[in-house]
Amino acid sequence: MPRYFFHVIDGRDILDNGGTEFPNLRYVRAEAIRTAGAILHDEGDRFWNGTEWQMNVTDASGQSVLKLRFSADDQDIAPDRE
Secondary structure, eight states: OOEEEEEEESSSEEOOSSOEEOSSHHHHHHHHHHHHHHHHHHHGGGGTBSOOEEEEEEETTSOEEEEEEEOOBOTTTSOOOO
16 A cells, blocks of 8 residues: 655644655545644644645655645734634
8 A cells, every 4th residue: 555644844844754655546535634734723823824834745756745734814903812
């Protein structure tokens, strides 16, 4: 089964050195979305400054197979609610 690596670049490079095996790209896409959602859920407040972050998924040879890009900017309009 092919191995894929989920690297996150958000001002720091968080490299996936172990990777995960998936049978095909459909499963890789689903895992990329799930993982990105978990990052946004857990660290979402960090991303409201307009800076883009991305997840680059590569195969075992280092070839990029898909990329997700995210940015969030509150435009300084919304009231600060905690």
